[in-house]
Amino acid sequence: MECPGNKDVGGMNIYVLEVARRLGALGYIVDIFTHAVWSYEDFTPYRNVHIVNLHSLPIYVDRNDILKYASDLTDEISNFMVDGGFVYDIIHSNYWVSAYVGDLLAKRFSIPHIVMFHTLGAVKESFPFVRKEPDMRTKVEKDLMNNVQCVIIPDSNELGFMKQYYGYDKTNYAVIPCGVDLDQFYPINRKIAKQYVGFEDNDRVILCVGRPDPMKGYDLAIRALAVSKSKARMLFLCGTGNTEPVYELEKLANECHVSERVTFKTDVGHNELLHYYCASDMLLNSSYYASFSHVILEALACGTPVVSTNTGIAPEVIQNGINGVLTETSSKDIAKGIDQLYKKIGSRRFNKTSLVKAIEMYSWNVVTDLILNIYQKFCD
Numbered sequence: 001m002e003c004p005g006n007k008d009v010g011g012m013n014i015y016v017l018e019v020a021r022r023l024g025a026l027g028y029i030v031d032i033f034t035h036a037v038w039s040y041e042d043f044t045p046y047r048n049v050h051i052v053n054l055h056s057l058p059i060y061v062d063r064n065d066i067l068k069y070a071s072d073l074t075d076e077i078s079n080f081m082v083d084g085g086f087v088y089d090i091i092h093s094n095y096w097v098s099a100y101v102g103d104l105l106a107k108r109f110s111i112p113h114i115v116m117f118h119t120l121g122a123v124k125e126s127f128p129f130v131r132k133e134p135d136m137r138t139k140v141e142k143d144l145m146n147n148v149q150c151v152i153i154p155d156s157n158e159l160g161f162m163k164q165y166y167g168y169d170k171t172n173y174a175v176i177p178c179g180v181d182l183d184q185f186y187p188i189n190r191k192i193a194k195q196y197v198g199f200e201d202n203d204r205v206i207l208c209v210g211r212p213d214p215m216k217g218y219d220l221a222i223r224a225l226a227v228s229k230s231k232a233r234m235l236f237l238c239g240t241g242n243t244e245p246v247y248e249l250e251k252l253a254n255e256c257h258v259s260e261r262v263t264f265k266t267d268v269g270h271n272e273l274l275h276y277y278c279a280s281d282m283l284l285n286s287s288y289y290a291s292f293s294h295v296i297l298e299a300l301a302c303g304t305p306v307v308s309t310n311t312g313i314a315p316e317v318i319q320n321g322i323n324g325v326l327t328e329t330s331s332k333d334i335a336k337g338i339d340q341l342y343k344k345i346g347s348r349r350f351n352k353t354s355l356v357k358a359i360e361m362y363s364w365n366v367v368t369d370l371i372l373n374i375y376q377k378f379c380d
Contacts, residue, residue: 152176156316186356226258
């Protein structure tokens with residue numbers, strides 16, 4: 001599995017690995033099947049957790065073409081079980097393509113099947129700037145919603161989209177959020193954090209974190225900076241290696257006359273984010289659509305307030321004026337949110353301890369226990 005922040009690699013990888021790590025620590029055996037890209041050898045990253053590389057796919061394959069190999073993938077995983085002399089107690093699939101293969105396996109071996117989509121094709125396609133999803137995606141997602149044992153949904157926003165775009169009216173779902181690693185993200189001294197990342201003491205910095213995917217709304221963020229009353233800098237941490245989409249964003253920043261206040265970094269890994277969160281005045285999440293938004297929890301865990309559009313987990317976590325500001329999905333409204341938050345910061349109305357306290361229920365340990373309850377329900 002590739003590192004979060006690389007092209008096409010994000011919150012789903014964090015989710016899979018964090019849940020697996022904690023299940024393994026509890027004594028459960030977890031096999032994670034993934035596309036053999038950079039490693040041909042299976043390996044064990046954590047106790048009782050095994051990464052199994054699948055070789056039925058070409059090394060270089062568009063994720064939207066993977067369905068063509070569904071039968072081969074199903075046979076390869078089936079053979080893995082037969083050769084090992086066991087059958088899994090549960091299949092937990094992540095993303096629609098994996099869930100399609102998981103469903104073939106579940107039916108072949110009569111195994112309970114749990115699915116989490118992470119994003120929904122019909123919602124993505126409602127935005128004109130998103131490339132067309134495969135024709136089968138929406139149909140596959142709808143069939144899975146109606147037929148698997150349980151669909152795990154990260155927040156009420158996603159449940160609403162399932163009803164709106166898919167006509168979903170079943171009760172075979174559980175709302176279980178994604179989580180945050182409170183051992184990795186926590187408040188540290190702001191001055192030390194600024195020195196570590198190279199900020200000056202008086203720098204005012206708005207932080208944006210995530211791959212430069214159009215759905216992240218980085219165009220909205222840049223336009224918001226242009227009309228905001230603040231004179232802050234805006235720093236985009238775009239993962240690693242995501243240079244091509246950045247060129248268009250740099251062009252937009254120049255057109256909006258804020259290029260001197262906008263910086264893009266494509267060399268910061270997920271394990272380096274702590275100091276950036278703690279050194280920044282706020283996190284800005286300007287997404288048009290997100291099924292969850294891990295970065296909101298990571299920032300709050302570091303004691304950093306958040307300005308966010310009304311997407312993903314934001315409306316369930318952010319309390320206006322308490323730990324951040326919720327905005328509409330427009331550059332003008334985001335700019336107002338930034339200015340409003342700076343006023344709060346200026347009056348020192350944010351308490352880091354209370355910010356962290358508000359998201360303790362989203363620790364990966366709590367989330368994993370909730371998922372485990374679902375597994376046990378269908379395994380008993």
